Amino acid sequence: MRGATTPELFDSCSSCPIRHRAVCARCEPDELDQLEDIKYYRTFEAGQPIVWAGDRMEFVASVVAGVATLTQTMEDGRRQMVGLLLPSDFVGRPGRETAKFDVTAVNTVTLCCFRRKPFEHMLETTPHVAQRLLEMALDELDAAREWMLLLGRKTAREKIASLIAIIARRASIDGADTTDGVSVELPLTREAMSDYLGLTLETVSRQISALKKDSVILLDGNRRVLIPDMRALLDETGDDDDGGMLN
Amino acid sequence: MRGATTPELFDSCSSCPIRHRAVCARCEPDELDQLEDIKYYRTFEAGQPIVWAGDRMEFVASVVAGVATLTQTMEDGRRQMVGLLLPSDFVGRPGRETAKFDVTAVNTVTLCCFRRKPFEHMLETTPHVAQRLLEMALDELDAAREWMLLLGRKTAREKIASLIAIIARRASIDGADTTDGVSVELPLTREAMSDYLGLTLETVSRQISALKKDSVILLDGNRRVLIPDMRALLDETGDDDDGGMLN
DNA sequence: CGACGTGTTGATTCCTGTCAATACTCGTGG
């Protein structure tokens, strides 16, 4: 059903693909051993809920593979994505009993779950976990604040351009070739994009079409975007600089 | 001029008004001694910049008294507030050289500054500072994410109602009488409110007038708001519950 | 094939932004 436990995905933490970026990044071998004792893997299929807001959380986790969304919903159905969880991102909040936001798998998601109580104990006893988590929380906070500028002040066109630019930036960090145009796969449906950007899905569709018409982007199918000139795309985001994207 | 150093505001940390809520809340006496060694007070007058985005930050700090804003500005002047700093809130980001946002004093602000390098050293050596800072960062992150829902999905009227409700909540926590109506002083100008809510100041003014016309709020001067029925105000925020505000 | 999920496009509405005029408050100085 939902969230079946997977036996073992890796021999040990040392062969884990997110070992150097996740909450365990700074851990010493003995600290990793402690984490091994309290961890287990779970996978969720595309579209499945990982937790509902208000649910009791028995674990915190690192995203090992896949993409998940953090969303908030109003009673009348209006929905806002408040975070996009990619591999190595952290799920859950130590010190809180119940989840505050809905977490949903976008595609197949693998989580490395830590039982909450022992994890909280580790935060108090082993400094490297707390230090790394602090670093990650501060990064998330910066990202959230940048998103606030987008949500509060950017036009629909700027929002779309910003989203594509951010995804392209991540793709290029992951080692893609950027010499003559970048090609990125949008991991989100139009509806998910609209939830992320604070727009309707119709507006998202229209602005993507508009950027295509203006040759800022090219489409290859519905999901794949080709960016012939990154500078031109960045000019559409409304941001003053390139955000450290270009070398 | 700007940011003059104040000799000494309190005998010691033990008589500090934010001692139990700030980043030093969990510190043991010997840890407080360490903090004393690296701290100094500064005050800023209303309207003064505390730091500009891009400035080199030589310190991190706790807000001791006053209100400051964290804002981001686009090249064409569009501005978005991304945080409101109240007493006990933390300013600056350990591990980063330069400020990412503008920080501005709304009224007279007193900061308890810690030299950045020694503070970062303390984060590595004394767990109680890091633990408390993590807790505060996670709270900030939650607040930022709730604000994202407001910015992305709420109507102008809901935004105004939400802002007043949040300020009223804080006032009632501070021990005001809520039996027959709450009275709160808005610490922000209409323009600052508009920056916070992602609106224009005209829209802010109009929606405040509309809420007044509908008797959801009463005005006493430009800044003081009387709330005859908190439930009625909360109904206007668009939130499903009372946010833990009512007992 | 038909149903369904996803995406595009069009017509129209309406909320909020923009531009503009006016009022109010509070100092300062004649």
Added chain:
DNA sequence: CCACGAGTATTGACAGGAATCAACACGTCG
């Protein structure tokens, strides 16, 4: 005392951008 000006706030007229309502295209899967 009042005039004056700066900063702040309110209100009106109007325009525009995004939401809403609706139709239709495309691909997949039963």
